[in-house]
């Protein structure tokens with residue numbers, strides 16, 4: 120039965136992972152690959168592993184289960200564990216990000232039960248106000264490090280911090296150095312070696328790009344960089360990576376193509392006829408009169424992927440609007456002859472990719488031809 124398709128280019132994703140791994144290693148930074156946008160997709164995780172990254176991270180334990188069941192690799196749980204699923208966390212994640220002593224104790228107890236040692240990245244909040252012990256509560260940080268060190272089922276993988284998530288706080292030299300100094304002080308005071316300083320997500324890459332990466336920060340958790348080949352703070356494409364040729368502000372990529380079938384094709388006015396009220400989402404609208412234009416009705420809608428996150432592959436096609444199950448595009452200027460049953464393709468941005476990988480109404484396909492560069 121019909122579904123619009125999402126085609127993921129695995130060889131290019133693998134290439135990007137390889138470029139990223141090598142470039143960051145040159146800067147003394149070890150990485151783990153964040154696979155969460157793909158919602159536990161085994162194929163994308165495998166591509167990234169083939170690129171040379173050896174830890175796959177997800178936000179949800181049910182997605183880590185998919186990865187662990189299919190692949191032989193280390194796994195990391197990004198979202199702090201839920202107390203009610205500790206046995207599965209220990210079973211499917213080798214590493215997890217943490218900040219609550221109660222959770223740490225439960226993880227240790229369960230790890231002992233399962234005969235494992237669970238690795239912990241203790242999160243420090245340097246200002247972005249999502250997860251982590253607040254940077255100013257130094258004593259709490261020390262206590263948590265000592266706790267992890269003392270619990271029999273746990274080991275310290277590193278200390279971590281995160282930016283540009285809730286609070287939009289940018290990774291800077293200042294907050295990077297402050298983070299490093301906290302870790303140094305904790306090490307000196309406790310005598311406990313902290314092997315990794317996990318300094319952020321793909322937005323932190325801008326410091327490497329600019330050549331101002333604070334020395335000593337030696338770990339990152341990255342997805343968006345190898346997925347899109349974009350430096351996200353100044354918003355520019357990175358030449359070494361496969362990326363889009365659309366304006367960088369669209370933040371889309373041809374590695375993720377959504378294709379939907381044309382179900383109606385005709386010429387209609389650009390302004391509706393009749394008294395205007397609200398649309399399917401109770402919004403009022405205004406319409407510019409551009410005369411009669413050729414248009415296509417596509418079989419996908421807001422229930423699948425919102426148009427705000429889709430960029431037509433063909434620049435001559437513009438998106439007119441969307442309801443729950445339909446998308447309307449203007450094809451008046453399109454040079455390619457189109458007929459009912461043909462498909463129209465869109466590059467997706469991160470939010471569009473997230474939706475396409477999450478909803479039941481989109482079918483995933485994969486480009487697997489590794490010879491075709």
Ligand SMILES: *Cc1c(COP(=O)(O)O)cnc(C)c1O
Pocket residue numbers: 153155178197198216281319320321322340341342343344
């Ligand atoms: C999502 C996430 C990342 C990676 O984010 P990208 O933008 O994909 O690089 C890193 N750390 C945590 C805690 C996350 O939740």
